[in-house]
Amino acid sequence: MHSGVKSILIVGGGFSGMTAALQLSRQGFEVDLVEMDAGWRSYGAGISLHGSTLRVIDQLGLLDRFMEEGYASDGVDIRGPNDAVLVTLPTPRVAGPNIPGGGGIMRPALARILSDAVRASTTTVRLGTTFSELKVDETGVDVHFTDGSQKRYDLVIGADGLYSAVRATVFPDAPKPRFIGQSVWRAVLPIPEEIGTITMWMGPKLKVGLNGVGKGQAYLFLTEDRPTNDFVSPDSFVETLRELLMRFSSPIIRRIASELSEQHQIIYRPLEQMLLPRPWSRGPVVLIGDAVHATTPHLAAGACIGIEDAMVLAEELADGETLQGALNAFESRRWERCRMVVENSGRLADIEIHDGSREEHAAIMRTSMKTLTEAI
Numbered sequence: 001m002h003s004g005v006k007s008i009l010i011v012g013g014g015f016s017g018m019t020a021a022l023q024l025s026r027q028g029f030e031v032d033l034v035e036m037d038a039g040w041r042s043y044g045a046g047i048s049l050h051g052s053t054l055r056v057i058d059q060l061g062l063l064d065r066f067m068e069e070g071y072a073s074d075g076v077d078i079r080g081p082n083d084a085v086l087v088t089l090p091t092p093r094v095a096g097p098n099i100p101g102g103g104g105i106m107r108p109a110l111a112r113i114l115s116d117a118v119r120a121s122t123t124t125v126r127l128g129t130t131f132s133e134l135k136v137d138e139t140g141v142d143v144h145f146t147d148g149s150q151k152r153y154d155l156v157i158g159a160d161g162l163y164s165a166v167r168a169t170v171f172p173d174a175p176k177p178r179f180i181g182q183s184v185w186r187a188v189l190p191i192p193e194e195i196g197t198i199t200m201w202m203g204p205k206l207k208v209g210l211n212g213v214g215k216g217q218a219y220l221f222l223t224e225d226r227p228t229n230d231f232v233s234p235d236s237f238v239e240t241l242r243e244l245l246m247r248f249s250s251p252i253i254r255r256i257a258s259e260l261s262e263q264h265q266i267i268y269r270p271l272e273q274m275l276l277p278r279p280w281s282r283g284p285v286v287l288i289g290d291a292v293h294a295t296t297p298h299l300a301a302g303a304c305i306g307i308e309d310a311m312v313l314a315e316e317l318a319d320g321e322t323l324q325g326a327l328n329a330f331e332s333r334r335w336e337r338c339r340m341v342v343e344n345s346g347r348l349a350d351i352e353i354h355d356g357s358r359e360e361h362a363a364i365m366r367t368s369m370k371t372l373t374e375a376i
Contacts, residue, residue, distance in 0.1 A: 003320035005154040006030055009143055011131060011166050013040055016289030016306035017159030018114040022060060023314035025121040032153075033118065034145065038128030042111030045186040045267055046219020048198065048211045048300035049103045050372050055095040056307050063099070065113050070105030071212030073197040076369070078362065081203040082249045083194075089366055091198075094373045101373075102198055104211040104219055106188070130160075134169055136283050155323065156285045157313070159306075162272065164291035170282045177272040179229045180296055180349050184221055184271055185241050187264040191218035192252050202361075203248050207352060220256065220264075221297065225353050229270045237266040271296045271349070275342045278335060281327040288313060293338040298348040299368050301341045308376045309334055333376070344368045 008024055010017045013035030021033045049057075054072065057063050076089040091101025119125060126145075134156065135142040144150045158166025167174050191212050200209040208222040222244055232240070238260055245257035260266075274294045280287050289306030296302075313330045320326030344364050351361045 002029065003317045003323045003326040005317055005323055007153045008032070008155045008157060009034065009141070009153040010157045010159055012158065012160035012291070013037070013115070013125070014159060014161060014289065015110065015114065015303050016310045017157070018118050019056070019060070019307045019310035020157055020159060020288065020314060021118050021123045022114065022121055023311055024317065025123045027314060027318045029317070031123045032126065032151070033123055034126045034130050036128065036130040040115055040127055042108045044107040045188050045265055046104050046211060046213040047107050047110060047303055048219070049105065050301060050304050050369070051091055051094040051099070051101040052372050052376065053304040053307055054099055054103060056311050058095050058099065059311065060117065062113055062117060066105065069109045069113065070103055070214045072100035072103035073212065074101045075197045076102070077197060077199040079199065079201045079250070081201060083252060086202070087362060089369055091369065092373050104198070104213045106213050109214070130165070134166070134285065136170070136285060138283065141284055154284060158285065158287040158291045159289050160291055162274065162290045162294045164287065166285065167276070167287055167291050170285045171276065174276050175274055177274040177294060180271050180273055180346060181225060181227060181353050182223050182271045182296070182349050183226045184223050184269055184297060185244065186267045187220045187241065187260070188213065188217055189220060189256060189264050191216055192256070194252055201248055201250055201253060202358065205352070205355070206244060206247060208245065208248060208253060223352065226270070232268050237268060238262055241266055273342055273346055275339060278331060280331050284323060286313070286327050286330070293342050295342045296345045296349055298345040299341055299365070301345070301372060304372065305338050305341050312376055337371070337376070340368065340371060
C-alpha cells in the first residue's frame with residue numbers, strides 16, 4: 001500500500017534519521033537523506049541502550065555488529081554513596097532469550113554501524129547540505145537545498161535534533177528547549193573489575209553511573225545540579241569532575257577520581273528537554289526523535305525512543321492506505337510512550353534537585369523501565 005508515498009526526504013543523519021533511512025529504503029521507498037555535517041560525525045562518549053533498542057537493532061540485522069563493538073548485560077544496580085547495593089532493577093531480555101536486557105556502546109561506534117548500513121542500502125546520502133526552504137502543499141513538498149538544487153517529495157521527515165530547523169519551519173510556535181537545572185558530565189575509562197552490569201550511585205545532590213561500552217571500556221556519567229546554565233571552561237573539566245566524584249565515599253568512584261585525566265574524553269553538557277504537543281505532523285511533513293521529544297538522560301532512553309520512532313513510522317507508511325492515516329497511526333502509537341519518557345525523566349530530575357523521595361525515584365525508574373520493555 002505504501003500510503004500513496006513514493007519519494008521521501010529525511011533531514012538529519014543522527015540515529016533516528018539513519019534508522020528511518022535504512023528501514024524505509026528496505027521497504028521499497030525512494031529515500032534521500034541530507035546531513036549538514038560533511039563528515040557525518042557523531043560526537044559524545046558512550047550511550048546506554050535498553051533491551052527495546054537492542055530489539056530494533058536486531059530487527060535491522062545489525063545485532064552481531066553491535067555485539068562485536070559494544071557491551072550487553074542484565075539488570076541495573078542502584079547503590080548508595082558507598083558501594084552498598086540498595087536495589088537491582090530487572091532488565092528483561094525483550095530482544096530474545098540469548099540477548100541481555102541492556103547494553104552500551106560508544107556513540108561514534110553506533111553511528112558507524114548505522115551509517116555503513118545506510119550507505120549499503122538504496123538510500124541516496126547527501127552530506128554537507130540541508131534544506132533552505134520547504135514549500136508545502138496538499139500533495140507534497142518542494143524542497144530547496146543549500147547547494148542550490150531543488151526536488152519535490154511526497155513526504156519530508158524532520159530528524160534534525162533538539163534545535164530542529166524543520167520544526168522551526170513547520171511549527172514556528174513550538175515550545176523551545178528548556179534547561180532543567182541539571183547538567184551531565186561524561187567520560188570514558190577502563191571498566192572497573194568490580195562492575196558487572198549498569199551501576200548507579202545515588203548521593204546527596206549527585207548521581208554517578210557506569211556502563212560498559214565494549215573493548216574493556218566503561219562510560220561514566222554524573223548529573224549535577226546547576227541553577228543557571230553558565231559556561232564551563234574545558235580547561236576546568238578534569239579538576240571539576242574529580243572534585244564531584246570525590247564527594248562519594250565509594251572506593252570504586254574515588255579510585256576513578258584519582259586516576260582521572262584529559263585522556264578520558266570528558267564532556268560537559270547542560271540538560272534540556274522539549275515535548276511538542278500533538279500533532280507531530282503538518283501535511284506531508286513529520287517530526288521524529290529529538291526534534292519532537294527531546295529528553296534528559298535520566299532513563300537513558302532518548303536514543304531508544306528516537307530509533308523506535310523511525311521503525312514505527314516505517315511500518316505505518318508501508319502498511320497504510322493514505323499518508324495522513326499512516327501519520328496519525330504513527331503518532332497514536334508513539335505519543336504515550338514518548339510522553340512518559342520525557343515527563344518521567346523530568347520528574348526524576350526534580351526529585352534529585354529538591355532532595356525528594358528516593359522511594360519515588362526508584363518506583364519511577366522501575367515502572368518506566370518496565371514500560372520500555374513493552375512492544376512498540
